[in-house]
Amino acid sequence: MLKDKPIWLLVNTRSGSNSDAAVEALEMHCLQQGFEIERKIRFPDEELPSAQDLDAAGVGRLAIFTGDGSLNAAITNLSGWGGEVIVLPGGTMNLLCKRLHGPEAELETIVERVAQGASRPVRPLMARCEAGDALAGLLAGPGTSWASVREAMRDFDIPAMAEGTSEAWAKTIGGSMIRCCSPSLGRDEGYPLIEFTPSHRGLQLDAFHAEGASEVLQQSLALLRRSFREGPHTRLGLVDEVTLETRDGTPLKILIDGEPATLPAKAKFTVAPCEVDLLATHYGF
Numbered sequence: 001m002l003k004d005k006p007i008w009l010l011v012n013t014r015s016g017s018n019s020d021a022a023v024e025a026l027e028m029h030c031l032q033q034g035f036e037i038e039r040k041i042r043f044p045d046e047e048l049p050s051a052q053d054l055d056a057a058g059v060g061r062l063a064i065f066t067g068d069g070s071l072n073a074a075i076t077n078l079s080g081w082g083g084e085v086i087v088l089p090g091g092t093m094n095l096l097c098k099r100l101h102g103p104e105a106e107l108e109t110i111v112e113r114v115a116q117g118a119s120r121p122v123r124p125l126m127a128r129c130e131a132g133d134a135l136a137g138l139l140a141g142p143g144t145s146w147a148s149v150r151e152a153m154r155d156f157d158i159p160a161m162a163e164g165t166s167e168a169w170a171k172t173i174g175g176s177m178i179r180c181c182s183p184s185l186g187r188d189e190g191y192p193l194i195e196f197t198p199s200h201r202g203l204q205l206d207a208f209h210a211e212g213a214s215e216v217l218q219q220s221l222a223l224l225r226r227s228f229r230e231g232p233h234t235r236l237g238l239v240d241e242v243t244l245e246t247r248d249g250t251p252l253k254i255l256i257d258g259e260p261a262t263l264p265a266k267a268k269f270t271v272a273p274c275e276v277d278l279l280a281t282h283y284g285f
Contacts (some may be wrong), residue, residue, distance in 0.1 A: 067091020095136035141191030
């Protein structure tokens with residue numbers, strides 16, 4: 001059986017969800033389900049495994065217990081690999097994990113499903129742009145500046161939190177708004193933030209706005225919690241390709257699976273299939 005074959009486990013030593021106790025509990029559950037963990041890789045202290053590394057070791061499955069950003073890096077690094085990736089909830093939001101296994105699936109349940117053969121390899125559509133691919137989600141616009149505030153909160157950096165909040169608030173209200181210019185979707189004056197959610201139907205676009213004191217506060221709190229759709233927003237549509245542009249010609253700020261990047265003032269986004277097999281245990285991948 002496949003579960004009796006050795007697997008490698010990738011964890012993130014700098015993730016709050018990857019405590020020694022959590023990793024030990026995961027290893028124990030894998031062993032109880034018949035998985036033999038041949039090697040454990042602690043990223044970023046150790047390099048991400050490549051397809052050549054896994055093939056040379058005769059390993060056909062890699063389990064990844066990290067957040068969405070590290071998952072993105074690991075999966076991108078395996079582009080073209082013939083094995084399978086088991087995505088486990090090792091971060092804060094775990095958006096890719098929820099996409100593959102359902103919003104309510106817990107770690108133990110996912111491991112059990114895979115062990116029982118209740119999974120299938122899939123290559124879900126991603127949001128692709130010049131800066132990279134997003135498997136979980138992509139955000140564009142000045143509202144992405146709230147990411148630095150969340151990082152400061154995670155590190156308990158009070159001065160950085162205060163400075164970042166002031167800057168993020170100013171950019172959300174008065175930063176360079178972005179708009180969908182091709183196709184033309186939404187309002188011409190643009191928005192502080194547009195979210196891309198990839199699915200098997202294409203890219204779902206949601207635009208977030210902050211007009212008036214009440215909406216600004218509501219939107220800011222939603223961005224800070226990464227609960228974007230709790231803030232005021234408008235569904236723009238479902239597309240396979242879209243071009244965004246900043247209203248004033250400044251570079252476009254984005255977050256790819258939570259990691260910051262910068263694009264030219266006018267940038268195209270498309271859908272593309274993932275380039276390695278991911279195991280899904282839920283119909284809604």
